[in-house]
Amino acid sequence: MAAASFTTAKFLAPVAARSGGERAPQLPAGASSSSFARTLRRGGAHHPRLRTALAVSSDVLAGNKAAHAAASNPAVTREEALELYEDMVLGRNFEDMCAQMYYRGKMFGFVHLYNGQEAVSTGFIKLLNQADCVVSTYRDHVHALSKGVPARSVMAELFGKATGCCRGQGGSMHMFSGPHNLLGGFAFIGEGIPVATGAAFAAKYRHEVLKESSPDGLDVTLAFFGDGTCNNGQFFECLNMAQLWKLPIVFVVENNLWAIGMSHLRATSDPEIWKKGPAFGMPGVHVDGMDVLKVREVAKEAIERARRGEGPTLVECETYRFRGHSLADPDELRKPDEKSHYAARDPITALKKYIIEENLATESELKSIEKKIDDVVEEAVEFADASPHPPRSQLLENVFADPRGFGIGPDGKYRCEDPKFTQGTAQV
Amino acid sequence: MLGVARRRLGSGPVLGRLAQALRPARAYSAAAKEITVRDALNSALDEEMSADPSVFLMGEEVGEYQGAYKISKGLLDKYGPDRVLDTPITEAGFTGIGVGAAYHGLRPIVEFMTFNFSMQAIDHIINSAAKSNYMSAGQISVPIVFRGPNGAAAGVGAQHSQCYAAWYAHVPGLKVLAPYSSEDARGLLKAAIRDPDPVIFLENELLYGESYPVSDEVLDSSFCLPIGKAKIERQGKDVTITAFSKMVGYALQAADILAKEGISAEVINLRSIRPLDRAAINASVRKTNRLVTVEEGFPQHGIGAEICMAVVEDSFLYLDAPVERIAGADVPMPYAANLERMAVPQVDDIVRAAKRACYRAVPMAAAA
Numbered sequence: 022m023a024a025a026s027f028t029t030a031k032f033l034a035p036v037a038a039r040s041g042g043e044r045a046p047q048l049p050a051g052a053s054s055s056s057f058a059r060t061l062r063r064g065g066a067h068h069p070r071l072r073t074a075l076a077v078s079s080d081v082l083a084g085n086k087a088a089h090a091a092a093s094n095p096a097v098t099r100e101e102a103l104e105l106y107e108d109m110v111l112g113r114n115f116e117d118m119c120a121q122m123y124y125r126g127k128m129f130g131f132v133h134l135y136n137g138q139e140a141v142s143t144g145f146i147k148l149l150n151q152a153d154c155v156v157s158t159y160r161d162h163v164h165a166l167s168k169g170v171p172a173r174s175v176m177a178e179l180f181g182k183a184t185g186c187c188r189g190q191g192g193s194m195h196m197f198s199g200p201h202n203l204l205g206g207f208a209f210i211g212e213g214i215p216v217a218t219g220a221a222f223a224a225k226y227r228h229e230v231l232k233e234s235s236p237d238g239l240d241v242t243l244a245f246f247g248d249g250t251c252n253n254g255q256f257f258e259c260l261n262m263a264q265l266w267k268l269p270i271v272f273v274v275e276n277n278l279w280a281i282g283m284s285h286l287r288a289t290s291d292p293e294i295w296k297k298g299p300a301f302g303m304p305g306v307h308v309d310g311m312d313v314l315k316v317r318e319v320a321k322e323a324i325e326r327a328r329r330g331e332g333p334t335l336v337e338c339e340t341y342r343f344r345g346h347s348l349a350d351p352d353e354l355r356k357p358d359e360k361s362h363y364a365a366r367d368p369i370t371a372l373k374k375y376i377i378e379e380n381l382a383t384e385s386e387l388k389s390i391e392k393k394i395d396d397v398v399e400e401a402v403e404f405a406d407a408s409p410h411p412p413r414s415q416l417l418e419n420v421f422a423d424p425r426g427f428g429i430g431p432d433g434k435y436r437c438e439d440p441k442f443t444q445g446t447a448q449v
Numbered sequence: 450m451l452g453v454a455r456r457r458l459g460s461g462p463v464l465g466r467l468a469q470a471l472r473p474a475r476a477y478s479a480a481a482k483e484i485t486v487r488d489a490l491n492s493a494l495d496e497e498m499s500a501d502p503s504v505f506l507m508g509e510e511v512g513e514y515q516g517a518y519k520i521s522k523g524l525l526d527k528y529g530p531d532r533v534l535d536t537p538i539t540e541a542g543f544t545g546i547g548v549g550a551a552y553h554g555l556r557p558i559v560e561f562m563t564f565n566f567s568m569q570a571i572d573h574i575i576n577s578a579a580k581s582n583y584m585s586a587g588q589i590s591v592p593i594v595f596r597g598p599n600g601a602a603a604g605v606g607a608q609h610s611q612c613y614a615a616w617y618a619h620v621p622g623l624k625v626l627a628p629y630s631s632e633d634a635r636g637l638l639k640a641a642i643r644d645p646d647p648v649i650f651l652e653n654e655l656l657y658g659e660s661y662p663v664s665d666e667v668l669d670s671s672f673c674l675p676i677g678k679a680k681i682e683r684q685g686k687d688v689t690i691t692a693f694s695k696m697v698g699y700a701l702q703a704a705d706i707l708a709k710e711g712i713s714a715e716v717i718n719l720r721s722i723r724p725l726d727r728a729a730i731n732a733s734v735r736k737t738n739r740l741v742t743v744e745e746g747f748p749q750h751g752i753g754a755e756i757c758m759a760v761v762e763d764s765f766l767y768l769d770a771p772v773e774r775i776a777g778a779d780v781p782m783p784y785a786a787n788l789e790r791m792a793v794p795q796v797d798d799i800v801r802a803a804k805r806a807c808y809r810a811v812p813m814a815a816a817a
Contacts, residue, residue, distance in 0.1 A: 154553065188586035197585030204552050204589065205581065209572060215542050216577055219549020219557075226555055230531050231502055258542025265537075419583045420621050422590035422645035 095379045096314045102372070102381045103390065105313050108147055109139040109369050110394045112163035115172055116344075118398045119162065119179060123348050127406070128179040131208075132193045135163040137311075137343035140368035141275050142167045144316025144338075145243055148324050152235065154202040154224075154242040156217035159194035160275075161206030164245060170198045176401035182408035189411045190419065202240075210246075211253035214272070217244030218259040221270035221333075228330075238328035239269040246273070249280025251294045260301040260335065269327035271320070272298075274337040275310065281346040282354040298335030310338030311366045314375070341366075481662035489631035489663070490520050490652065493638040494558065496670045498528055501556060504642055507534040507547055508560030508597075517562045518598060518657055544570035544595070548577045551593040551647075558642060561597035564613045564651060578647040579622030594641045596650035599627070600694060600745050601793050603655065607781035610789075612746030614693065617649040618723040618755070624676055625722040627651040629697035630661040633720055636674030644676060651722075653695045679726035681733070685715035688739040688803045691730060691756055693719040696743045696794060703799035712807055722752060727759045734760050738769040739806040745793055748776035773802035 097105070116134040123132050135142065138160075146155060146167035157164040165175050170186055178185025179193055186198050194208040204220055207213035224240040227233040250256055251274060263270050274294050278285045286292050298305025304326075308319045316338055323334035341363035345352030376382050484492075498504045505528075510517045512525040512535040525533040536543040540561070547557040561567045567574065578591045601610040618625045624646055628634040634652070641648035666672060682697060683704050692700040697718045704714040715733050719726065734740050740760055742753035753774040760772065778792040804810035 156549070187584060187588070190586045191584040195584040197581070197589050199585070199588035202553075204549065205585070207577070209576060211541075212545070212572055212577060215545020215573060216549035216552065218542070219546035219551070220553040221549075222546055223550040223553035223555045226503075226505065226531065226550070230505075255541050255545065258537070258539035259546070261537060262539070262542055262546065419585075419587040421624075422582055422587070422592070 095381060096318065097381075099381045102376050102379075103386075104147060105143050105317070106369075106372055106376065106382075106387060107390050107394065108143040108167055109313065109372065110391055111166055111172065111397065112139040112142060113369055114391075114394050114398045115162060115166060115175070115401070118176075118402060120344070120348060122176075122179070122402065128181070128193065130193060131159065131347045131349065132179070133158075133160040133347045134344045135160055135342070137363065137367070138275055138277060138340045139163065140313035140316050140372075141245075141273065141310050141338045141340055144313045145245075145271070145273055145320040145324075148317065148320055149241065149243070150237070151200075152202060152240045153324075154204050154217070154220045154240065155245070156204045156213045156220065156242060157196065157206045157245050158213055158247065158250075159206055159208045160247075161194065161196045164206075165196040165198065165201075165203055168198070168201045168203050170196070170201050170203060172397050172401040173404040174198075176398075177405040177408050180405040180408070181410070182405055183411040183415065184404070184408040188415065188419075190415075204242075210250045211255035214244050214246060214250070214255050214259045217242050218263050218268060218270060221263065221268035221327075222266065224269050225266070225330075239330055241324050241327045242268075242270045243324075244270060244272050245275060247280065248274060248276040248278065248285040248294060249283065249288065250274075251276075251297070252289055257297075257301075260297065260303070260333070263333040264301045264303045267330065267332035269330065270333045271323045271327055272333060272335045273320075274335070275340055276337050277340050277342045279342070279346070279355060281350065284354075293337075295335060295337040301335075303333050303335060305335045305337070307337045307339065310340030311363070311368045311371065313368055313372050343367075481664070482668070483660040483662050484631045484668075485658055485660050486628070486631050486634045486652075487518070487520060487657040489634035489661075490638055490657075491522055491524075493635045493642070494521065494524060495527065497639055497642040498524065498532065500670075501642075502532075503554065504556045504558065505532040505534065505550075506558045506560060507536055507543055509536055509538055509562050511535060511560050516560070518654060520652075520657070521560065540566050540569035541573065545573040545577060547593055547595075548573050548581075548591060548647075551578070551591045552581065552589050556592045556642065558594045558596060561595065563602075563609060563654070564597050564599040565609050565611060567595065567597070567613065574617070574623070574647070574649070575620055579620050581622075582646065583622060590645050591647045592645045594638075594644075594648045594650055596638070596641070597652060598654035598657070599651035600653050600655075601777070601782060601789075604784065604786065604789065606784045610782035612651075612694075612744065612777065613649075614651055614722045614744065615746050615751045615755075617651075618725075618752065619750075620723075623647055623649055623723060625649045625651065626676065626720065627693040627722055628720065629656070629682075629692075629694055629718050631659075631663050632661065632667045633674070633680075633718070635663070635667055636672055637676070637720060639673045640676050643673065648676075651694060656695055656698075659698075674720065677721045677724040677726060679720055679729040680718045681715065681729070682718045683714070683716040685713040685737065687713045687737055688741060688806050689715045689717060689730070689733040689737045690741045690743060690799060690803065691717045691719055691753075692743040693722060693752070694745070696745055699794065699796050700743055700799055702796045703803065706796070706800050707803055710804075710809070712803060712809065714803055719752075725755065725759065727763065730756060730759060731763045734764050735767045738767055739803075740768070741773040741775060741799065741802045741806055743775045743794055743799055745777050748774060748779055751776055770806045770808065773806050775799055775802050 116136050122128050142163045155164055155168050162175055174186035178187055181189040183189055191197055194206050196206045221242040228239050295305035295307040306319050309315050319336055323336055326334055511521045512533045515522040544559055547559040550557050581589045581591050600612040614627055617623050626637045626641055628637045641650050690700045700716045704716050707714045715737055717733055742756045744752045753776055757772045775794045775798050782792055783789055
């Protein structure tokens with residue numbers, strides 16, 4: 022278990038939430054005490070102060086330096102640290118390249134970039150197995166990369182090419198990968214949450230009804246979504262059912278403080294999203310989403326809890342996007358000082374500093390990782406650019422599971438038996 | 450909304466009256482077995498759940514209450530709460546959960562207490578279920594059935610009386626089925642559950658209690674009907690009448706009346722709204738040269754419009770008369786019983802339309 026000094030997260034067991042008044046956070050079953058030997062900056066008693074702090078946008082970060090300086094034992098091994106670093110750099114460079122390619126007209130439509138939030142994707146997804154599921158939003162490229170979908174397949178998908186992870190039929194907001202159990206990017210607010218809850222339901226069903234369990238425990242599903250989604254009914258419906266049925270899911274809120282141009286504080290009656298976990302009887306955790314090691318520690322606990330069959334956890338990661346909502350967003354409402362405040366807390370820079378300070382790797386080793394990733398992203402673009410566009414015949418494929426099953430034509434035969442079908446000119 | 454549905458359960462007199470009105474006046478051999486549509490659906494669910502452990506049923510009141518309309522009666526006892534899930538009243542949530550479970554290897558059957566409530570979940574039906582196989586280039590198929598009563602009920606007003614056939618039939622990636630008889634109900638529901646794609650299964654509350662004759666073949670557990678094929682319920686040579694769900698019964702009654710007046714009507718039970726069996730419709734129209742479409746839903750952009758276009762595209766030169774469309778009135782369903790009756794097609798409407806198509810009556814405009 023990670024060093025205590027990295028744990029600024031709060032786990033609130035349901036009992037604590039119900040006790041009212043002065044809430045004593047309790048350990049969820051199975052948590053080691055070190056996870057909770059934390060510097061709890063936000064007790065219930067300090068609530069009013071907290072609101073004010075949030076209003077100036079960065080309370081999470083207050084006191085972070087002290088916690089960091091107190092670190093004595095590395096929370097991760099050298100290999101782990103380098104894996105995290107590589108994944109975060111990949112996410113960042115990939116997205117920067119997307120912006121370039123978008124402005125060059127290589128990709129189109131809505132493109133939402135993940136810059137600044139890498140600690141969340143990396144901190145959570147790198148702990149998953151292949152059989153575990155990820156359900157994402159329209160901001161899904163980096164979740165796909167963290168789950169192991171090759172950069173070239175994601176880039177080719179963004180270019181609308183036949184070699185993309187969905188053959189160009191999905192696009193930026195709809196990344197799927199069957200082999201990686203990436204169950205989609207969802208373009209509507211809240212839409213992915215029930216789907217993720219359903220995947221978790223399936224995992225439990227397969228374990229308990231079909232007896233197809235893996236020896237390690239249940240397959241876990243991570244549902245990623247933002248602060249804006251937490252005002253949507255599907256979020257509450259699924260918190261209820263996930264806890265009611267003890268589903269192996271972690272609800273990961275990427276609270277980047279802004280839903281396009283709507284400030285989280287202007288949209289939500291109680292901005293502390295994590296508190297909605299205890300309201301439904303599950304642990305709610307707040308974590309600094311700009312610190313990958315803190316995210317990882319919280320993620321580990323929540324994922325293990327789910328895997329053991331102890332049910333869902335709600336994790337609020339306070340993070341920040343370094344770019345506008347999408348590449349079409351003029352981003353005029355966020356104040357420059359707020360942006361620069363978070364820019365100074367760049368999660369990649371922070372991890373780099375940590376790695377060097379803890380002597381986990383040298384500057385030049387990190388440089389070589391950066392170089393390697395540059396090459397990967399460069400290669401992804403070349404691959405995507407050189408790849409063919411989807412053929413005309415692809416237009417009518419995949420509407421149904423059976424590629425022939427497009428329905429029955431006027432002649433009473435399957436439409437796909439019409440020679441014109443493969444040319445894409447059959448009557449639809 | 451739960452209360453409304455529950456109250457309707459006990460509406461014996463209404464159902465009884467309709468039962469009489471609906472019963473097709475056809476003579477069946479005394480030897481034929483009869484089962485109700487409710488039992489047909491129940492047995493189809495039971496058999497498919499028994500055959501495949503990845504099939505499960507979820508929805509409001511499907512378990513301990515035994516189904517708001519008793520379609521799932523006995524299934525909880527037989528398969529347990531893991532496979533017959535009572536959900537909270539959260540359509541968006543549980544429909545999405547069903548879709549997610551289908552993404553991840555299960556075969557859910559999601560029951561809507563009525564299809565009116567599917568509006569709360571339509572995002573998941575259209576965006577999460579229908580489009581995913583395509584968006585994922587075939588990597589994520591969604592074998593799921595959305596089922597429940599659809600169409601006008603009796604006396605429940607505008608929000609609980611509506612046909613969703615045209616809504617869902619508009620969407621690529623969905624298959625839309627509408628059974629009429631017990632044979633349809635059994636064969637189509639079993640086909641829907643076995644199908645690898647999302648299927649909208651539109652039942653009709655007023656048909657649940659109706660009994661229809663079934664053959665031994667229909668009762669066999671291997672029985673299944675093809676999706677996308679219509680059934681010629683009655684052969685005829687003068688005019689084609691297309692209908693689905695409850696309206697098939699009305700069309701058959703109309704055909705009986707027309708026969709007495711020397712008009713031989715062919716009645717097509719569409720069974721599958723999407724894919725639509727254009728071949729069967731066109732073959733019939735090429736024989737009769739006249740077409741009357743019947744549906745309970747709103748007229749504009751409806752099933753009748755689509756069928757008319759299918760015939761215009763493929764058999765225009767065979768038509769001897771303008772296509773007649775019988776549909777629900779273009780208004781939200783009124784509550785008052787007399788207005789409600791006027792708002793949905795009646796047997797007389799079908800008879801009149803068929804006569805117009807056969808030039809055996811003055812056109813409506815002239816009559817008015």
